Structure formats: structure tokens, C-alpha cells
Amino acid sequence: MFIPLSKPDLSDLEKKYVQDVLNSGLLSGGPKQKQFEDMICQYTGRKYAVAMNSGTSALHVAVKALGLKAGDEVITTPYSFIASSNCLLYEGVKPVFVDIDYQTLNIDTTLIEMKVTARTKAILPVHVFGQTCDMDAVRMIAEKYNLFVIEDACEALGADWGKDKAGAMGDVGVYAFYPNKQITTGEGGVLVTNSKQIYQYALSMRNQGRSDNNDELQHLYIGYNYRMSEMQAAIGVGQMERLTEILSKREQAAIRYLSLIKEYKLPVQTPFIHPMCNMSWFVFIVTLPVGTDRTETMLTLQKNGIQTKPYFPVIHLQKCYRDIFAYSKGDFPVSEQISLRTLAIPFHSNITLLEQQYVIRHLADALEDAAC
Numbered sequence: 001m002f003i004p005l006s007k008p009d010l011s012d013l014e015k016k017y018v019q020d021v022l023n024s025g026l027l028s029g030g031p032k033q034k035q036f037e038d039m040i041c042q043y044t045g046r047k048y049a050v051a052m053n054s055g056t057s058a059l060h061v062a063v064k065a066l067g068l069k070a071g072d073e074v075i076t077t078p079y080s081f082i083a084s085s086n087c088l089l090y091e092g093v094k095p096v097f098v099d100i101d102y103q104t105l106n107i108d109t110t111l112i113e114m115k116v117t118a119r120t121k122a123i124l125p126v127h128v129f130g131q132t133c134d135m136d137a138v139r140m141i142a143e144k145y146n147l148f149v150i151e152d153a154c155e156a157l158g159a160d161w162g163k164d165k166a167g168a169m170g171d172v173g174v175y176a177f178y179p180n181k182q183i184t185t186g187e188g189g190v191l192v193t194n195s196k197q198i199y200q201y202a203l204s205m206r207n208q209g210r211s212d213n214n215d216e217l218q219h220l221y222i223g224y225n226y227r228m229s230e231m232q233a234a235i236g237v238g239q240m241e242r243l244t245e246i247l248s249k250r251e252q253a254a255i256r257y258l259s260l261i262k263e264y265k266l267p268v269q270t271p272f273i274h275p276m277c278n279m280s281w282f283v284f285i286v287t288l289p290v291g292t293d294r295t296e297t298m299l300t301l302q303k304n305g306i307q308t309k310p311y312f313p314v315i316h317l318q319k320c321y322r323d324i325f326a327y328s329k330g331d332f333p334v335s336e337q338i339s340l341r342t343l344a345i346p347f348h349s350n351i352t353l354l355e356q357q358y359v360i361r362h363l364a365d366a367l368e369d370a371a372c
């Protein structure tokens with residue numbers, strides 16, 4: 001028995017579209033990229049989308065597009081994948097961390113205002129694990145202090161806040177398509193915006209800062225090669241056609257986990273979902289009881305063929321951040337305490353009830369053994 005932490009959900013449709021691209025011989029900058037972007041626009045309701053080679057690239061372009069630079073500050077969360085604040089450091093922008101809400105695991109919006117200074121230019125909320133941040137609060141503060149909002153929706157394609165789509169509420173939003181995300185292009189990301197200016201800048205930046213007259217090699221900016229290939233876009237088109245199906249299978253799997261956890265009376269905390277949020281399940285996280293040896297729990301599960309991962313180590317205590325900012329333990333206590341107790345268990349759209357029962361049964365046993 002081996003149950004992987006995650007697995008992409010690919011069908012014959014994606015394979016056919018990739019085959020079509022290979023047959024066409026047009027492997028970059030072709031119609032599939034445009035089609036994929038159009039589908040993202042249609043789904044999110046944003047006017048413009050620019051596909052890139054990763055979510056990190058798209059976040060980097062977002063930071064540049066808003067003109068953020070050295071000396072500026074952006075308020076964000078330390079409980080995230082490191083890319084959400086690395087994209088600021090690429091431009092010398094200082095990430096100013098705010099602790100999280102221990103229930104939603106998203107940025108605690110009641111703590112944002114006290115971190116606003118004259119240098120603050122933007123808020124960068126991360127919709128962690130597919131749960132939307134309190135965007136009413138984020139937008140209110142942004143308006144009050146005239147700040148940009150960059151939504152890191154890399155884990156939240158398909159999530160909503162009320163009637164609004166996660167990723168489609170700020171000045172710029174970014175989704176990512178690494179193989180463990182809701183949908184994948186192998187590697188990939190997309191920037192969405194309603195601003196024509198940001199759109200045109202992003203188009204240029206992903207393509208070496210080129211002017212939109214593609215016939216001549218005229219470069220307006222020092223840009224990057226952040227392009228997505230046609231094969232990746234082809235996978236993306238197939239995945240977008242199947243998005244509703246994929247999201248619904250993930251939701252059903254999450255519901256099965258929740259009821260199994262109840263049935264087995266596991267002493268873990270499961271995701272608290274804010275009533276305004278429609279969750280898009282990215283990973284399935286359980287918070288282990290205080291005092292449980294997480295490493296031992298993981299080892300026991302591993303021996304039984306069950307892959308798990310300690311999601312997320314906090315960003316501010318990573319070596320590369322401590323080297324720059326001299327953070328220390330206790331700076332963001334909720335994030336740190338949660339981070340020591342959260343564990344991602346196997347989760348993807350095609351996980352079966354039998355596999356989930358197997359995981360939960362072994363987790364129950366492991367927790368009994370690992371309790372102090």
C-alpha cells in the first residue's frame with residue numbers, strides 16, 4: 001500500500017490537447033495559451049489574464065507591475081509557502097509580517113492596521129489551503145490607507161468570498177498550477193487583473209520586456225523569460241474544462257475525511273471554514289493535539305505507506321529570512337504554534353474512500369502511540 005500526498009487529475013482530454021500541440025509544431029506562444037487565458041478570465045470574471053511559467057513568476061511580475069521597489073513595505077503572512085514573500089524580496093521590498101487567525105490560518109485582519117506605516121504600499125493576503133481571507137476587512141484597510149492589494153490565490157482557484165472569486169478581488173491576483181494544486185499545467189501560473197496597464201506590462205515582462213510589436217525585437221524594459229509553453233497551456237485548457245468536476249471531487253473527498261475523523265473520534269482540529277468562504281480544497285490539513293510528537297506520527301504513517309508533510313514551516317524563521325531580518329522565535333506566536341502542529345495528509349481528487357479509511361485508521365493508531 002502506498003498513498004501519495006497528492007496526485008494530479010489528468011484525463012484523456014489533456015493528453016489529446018498536448019498531442020494536438022505536438023502535431024501542430026507550434027510549441028510556444030500559440031493559440032492554446034490564449035485559450036487558457038480566456039478561460040481563466042471567463043471563470044474569474046477578470047478582464048485580463050497572463051499565463052506564465054510559475055506562480056512565483058506571476059507574483060514577481062505583479063510586484064513590479066505595481067511599481068513596488070526597495071524601501072517599500074508590504075503587509076503579508078508568515079504562514080505560507082515562501083514564494084508569497086520571496087516575490088517581494090526579489091525587488092528589495094520588505095515583507096512586513098502579521099500573525100494569523102488560529103482558526104482560519106489566514107492573516108489576522110484585526111492586526112493589519114497597526115503595521116501600516118508611511119512606507120506601506122500594499123497588502124498581500126494569501127488564501128491558505130484554499131480558504132479565502134477576510135477580504136472585506138482587507139479591502140476596507142486598503143481603501144482607508146490607499147494601498148494596493150495583491151492576492152496570492154495560488155492555493156485557491158475556485159474559492160469564493162461571498163459572491164467574489166478568490167484572486168479576483170484585488171488589483172492583481174495570481175493562481176498557480178504546480179502538480180499538487182487544484183489544477184495543474186506541470187509548472188505554471190497566471191496573473192489576473194482588471195487594469196489594462198498592468199496587463200500590458202505583464203505581457204511584456206514575461207517576454208523579455210518586449211514591446212507589443214512582436215515583429216521587431218524592441219525591448220521597453222529589462223524583462224524575463226517567464227513564458228508558458230503551449231504544452232503546458234494545453235494541459236491547462238483540459239484542466240479548466242474539467243474544473244467543476246475536479247473541484248467537486250475534491251470537496252467530496254474532504255467531506256469524507258471530515259466524517260471519518262468524527263467517526264474515529266480523532267483528537268485533531270480540522271479546518272474551520274469562515275461562513276463567508278466557499279472553500280476550494282487544496283490540501284487536507286489536520287492540526288495535531290498539543291504535545292503530540294509530529295515527527296513520530298509521520299514516521300509511523302510512512303511505515304504504513306502513507307505520505308504526509310508538515311505544512312507550512314513559518315517563513316520568518318527560515319534561515320534565509322533570519323539572515324536578513326534577525327527574526328526570532330516568538331515573533332509571530334500563533335503562526336509558530338500552528339506551524340508545529342499542522343500536518344497535510346494524502347489528498348487529491350481521485351483518492352478513494354478505502355484509501356481515506358486506511359489513512360484515518362492509521363492516523364488514529366499513530367496518534368495514540370505519539371501522545372505524551
Ligand SMILES: *Cc1c(COP(=O)(O)O)cnc(C)c1O
Pocket residue numbers: 054055056057080081083084126152154155176177178188189
Ligand atoms: C504554490 C504556491 C505559489 C507558487 O508556486 P509555484 O511553484 O511558483 O507555481 C505561491 N504561493 C503559494 C502560497 C503557493 O502555495
